[in-house]
Amino acid sequence: MARYSFRLPDIGEGIAEAEIVAWHVKVGERVEEDAQLADMMTDKATVEMESPVSGVVVEIAGEVGDLISIGSTLAVIETDEEIAENETPAEEATEEEIEAETPGAEEATPVKAEAAAPTPAPALAPEPTPAPAKAEADRPVLASPAVRARAKDLGVDLAQVQAEGDRIRHADLDAYLRYSAGQGYLAPGTPRARADESVKVIGMRRKIAENMAASKRAIPHFTYVEEMDVTALEAMRADLNANRGQRPKLTMLPFLIVAICRTIPAFPMINARYDDEGGVVTRHGAVHLGMATQTDAGLMVPVIRDAQDKNVWQLAAEITRLAEAARTGKAKVEELTGGTLTVTSLGPLGGIATTPVINRPEVAIIGPNKIVERPVFDGDDIRRAKLMNLSISCDHRVVDGWDAASFVQALKKLIETPVLLFAD
Numbered sequence: 001m002a003r004y005s006f007r008l009p010d011i012g013e014g015i016a017e018a019e020i021v022a023w024h025v026k027v028g029e030r031v032e033e034d035a036q037l038a039d040m041m042t043d044k045a046t047v048e049m050e051s052p053v054s055g056v057v058v059e060i061a062g063e064v065g066d067l068i069s070i071g072s073t074l075a076v077i078e079t080d081e082e083i084a085e086n087e088t089p090a091e092e093a094t095e096e097e098i099e100a101e102t103p104g105a106e107e108a109t110p111v112k113a114e115a116a117a118p119t120p121a122p123a124l125a126p127e128p129t130p131a132p133a134k135a136e137a138d139r140p141v142l143a144s145p146a147v148r149a150r151a152k153d154l155g156v157d158l159a160q161v162q163a164e165g166d167r168i169r170h171a172d173l174d175a176y177l178r179y180s181a182g183q184g185y186l187a188p189g190t191p192r193a194r195a196d197e198s199v200k201v202i203g204m205r206r207k208i209a210e211n212m213a214a215s216k217r218a219i220p221h222f223t224y225v226e227e228m229d230v231t232a233l234e235a236m237r238a239d240l241n242a243n244r245g246q247r248p249k250l251t252m253l254p255f256l257i258v259a260i261c262r263t264i265p266a267f268p269m270i271n272a273r274y275d276d277e278g279g280v281v282t283r284h285g286a287v288h289l290g291m292a293t294q295t296d297a298g299l300m301v302p303v304i305r306d307a308q309d310k311n312v313w314q315l316a317a318e319i320t321r322l323a324e325a326a327r328t329g330k331a332k333v334e335e336l337t338g339g340t341l342t343v344t345s346l347g348p349l350g351g352i353a354t355t356p357v358i359n360r361p362e363v364a365i366i367g368p369n370k371i372v373e374r375p376v377f378d379g380d381d382i383r384r385a386k387l388m389n390l391s392i393s394c395d396h397r398v399v400d401g402w403d404a405a406s407f408v409q410a411l412k413k414l415i416e417t418p419v420l421l422f423a424d
Helices: 081-086 095-101 145-154 170-182 203-218 231-242 252-266 312-327 401-416 418-422
Strands: 002-007 017-023 036-042 045-050 055-060 067-069 073-079 221-229 272-275 280-283 289-291 293-295 298-300 341-343 364-378 381-395
Touching: 017 203, 036 073, 036 203, 145 170, 203 298, 221 401, 231 252, 231 381, 231 401, 231 418, 252 289, 252 312, 252 341, 252 364, 252 401, 252 418, 289 312, 293 312, 381 401, 401 418
Parallel strands: 289 341, 341 364
Antiparallel strands: 002 073, 017 036, 017 067, 036 045, 055 073, 221 381, 272 280, 293 298, 364 381
């Protein structure tokens, strides 16, 4: 038998560590070659780690939520001899290496069936509790089905409720609720408070927490909001959808992306990334547009590469593909990194205005809000219009207020005159 130390490989360019988000094995279990060992998260992408050998797991590096450095031991596997002999020296770890890296490794051995069962520690005697009076213990609980159902909804044990007569009535239950534990009266059907729970912040939730905290801590945000009349654009969108054939259905987002890409060349400071440590701002020519996507695991930002080269139909298809990949956990690392500008929208949840947090190292994020119908003045006439507020948050170290306002006003012109989106 020999021990194999599986070291965490480099699973992303420039990554120094990764977080354990799931273990698929336990110490003492047998794992086969190419079977899953663990899921590791880095740069908002989850990577499956597979065992390079077959054997019994004798050590694992940590618990879910722990950070593991690239190159450090993730798991130690006791292999069959014939497999160990086929391993190359570069892939094997010596007993001394394992012991140096994982103190107490010599004590971790596979579970053996013939091993004697440990002697259980003597159980502590339970605290004596006074026996209830026999008359009270034997007291039958009489109540109507309605009272029983209400007590069940409220989580009340009817055996604890004192009855004025021969059976428990709603008035007796009310009295118990009013005076028990000083909680006061609870209306019928009122649910009891949930118990407190502590949830470890790990995986995607921890990445989001770290990124948002770093963004607000390092970046002096400012937000500019403008109202846009999207009546003509919504009419155009409806016409295109009515004649789309087999093409994907168009939402507002593809049109907004086209407008952004047409406006960016005049405002290169918006489509940029800021290197805090180097003090360098890189103004990007191509628009690699991130789109904030809500998933069960938390907020992810898949990136539409070279958005400036795509039409509304191509953008709609790419939006659908990337959103599905993010929600199902199939998005690749390269599809979740390298954005130069982000768009975030609450969709049907809407909102009058938002103040989105910048996805660093980007310097701006755009947030369209809910479309509402309101009467507006058109000269001396009043007409029904579809209006939408658009927010933009910017890094004030890189983008001035005048630049942000000028960019949004140029964007507004295209949105309110949608034919310009398709003009050369």
